[in-house]
Amino acid sequence: MGTRPIRDFRSDTVTVAGPAMREAMAAAPVGDDVYDEDPTVNRLQDRVAELAGKEAALFLTSGTQSNLSAVLSHCGRGDEFIIGRDYHILLNEAAGAAALGGASPWPIDCGADGAISPDNIRAAVREPDIHHPVSRLLCLENTVNGFVQPVDRIAKLAATGHDCGLAVHLDGARLFNAAVACGVGIGAFLDDVDTVSLCLSKGLGAPVGTVLAGDRATIARAHRARKILGGGLRQAGHLAAAGLYALDHHVDRLSEDHARAERLANGLRAIGALSLEQGSNMVWVTPPAEHHDDLVAHLEANGLLAIFWKPTMRFVTHHDIDDADVDELVAAFVGFFDAR
Ligand SMILES: Cc1ncc(COP(=O)(O)O)c(C=O)c1O
Structure with a gap:
């Protein structure tokens, strides 16, 4: 390496919290979040639930833990989830759903722009048969490798999933990027999506954290999954405060x-x-x-x-x-x- 300063284009995960975000973190009122008593975590969860248009939300350590908690909330052992071949949950999350939950992925083709097709979803759904896994979940992603999946595409895919009797999870690690690119709020993508995972530590620039949003019953199951995964944090409000700061200052x-x-x-x-x-x-x-x-x-x-x-x-x-x-x-x- 030369002597020039480093300019780091590897990922949007490399950002470092600035002074104002650090001040907000330090000043956050906190409590024990395992007892649901951290006011800042609760505020973040309520805020994200509202932005997503969902009943409830849960603060987790990472996108991987959030996606895994979601898959474990939708799928049991022997179930299958349909997912784009290039999507992060399939390629880069250490096969957590299979390793820890007994749920296996069924990959379907993806275009170079990350798109999957309704026909391929329908073709991937299993006939009921004791020999087959049970098709339970469709996993979408937005953005996919930076490529924005437009609102109507996500709506069509989610509706197809529901027509086929599947729950629908969206890995929205960078959904705020998609929303800003499309000039809409994140809720526009989520009418027909059951759970969405939203990372605070990518483009939004918080040091840590992801929020999973969905209906109350599914989020309650995800809460239990988070506990099993060792993701119950105590005075996590210091971290949640960074997320709230990012939502206020780093979306537009x-x-x-x-x-x-x-x-x-x-x-x-x-x-x-x-x-x-x-x-x-x-x-x-x-x-x-x-x-x-x-x-x-x-x-x-x-x-x-x-x-x-x-x-x-x-x-x-x-x-x-x-x-x-x-x-x-x-x-x-x-x-x-x-x-x-
Ligand atoms: C699309 C997507 N989903 C999920 C994740 C996982 O997030 P984390 O690294 O916080 O576990 C990433 C990480 O880069 C990602 O790019």
Whole structure:
């Protein structure tokens, strides 16, 4: 690594709480949340339930714990959940539902933009038969790898799930990004969704926390699942306060992240040698294979971090990235390809 300051485009999870958020955390009134007595946690849960248009909500440690608690609330052992092949619960949550809940995923195809189709959902639902798992749940996601799933698409998929007798869970780790991109509130996506998981520690910039919202009975089951998973916290209001601060101050500004991702994509497109895609706050770049390793070394030497998967690398804009950081990154790419 060179001596220049690091500009970290790996993920929107790398943000660090600023002074005002830290002040709100320190000042939060707290109590024992395992006894449901933390006023700040309760305020956050009520606030998110209202935003989502749901009866109840539950504060959890992470998106993974929230998604798993949701799946465990909808599915029992031997049940199956239908899910897009590229979705996070399937690929990146350590098979928690199968490992801990005996519920198995049934992956269905996903377009490059993250879309799944109603026909594929219908085709994936099992006929009742003692040989088969029981199809119980449809898992949706928004955004998918940064790609916004429009309101009408989510509504159609959720309605299809319900027509097929499935419950519907939405992994909305970045649903606020989708909402801001579509110019709607998050509730617009959720009329026909049973449970939604909303992360506070991604684009919203809180240090920790996710909120799961749904009807009272399902959230009560998720509360029990959270306890089983060791997720009962005590004076968690200090953490919830960061979430409340983020909801007050960091939602509308997500449009700045999206504009910066577009600025980055436009800057890189001008280079010509790259294949790239952009959705909300993510830019996916595939350089010519012969240049991949040298390009990574060049970017790292300039203090520019991304997730350098091969063949496609991922750049994410967030609260701690400004226009100058984006311009530095574009300039580093231009410098690299000019020298070839
Ligand atoms: C779409 C999506 N869902 C869920 C998660 C899990 O969140 P966490 O890392 O808080 O467990 C992530 C994490 O990056 C994610 O991108």
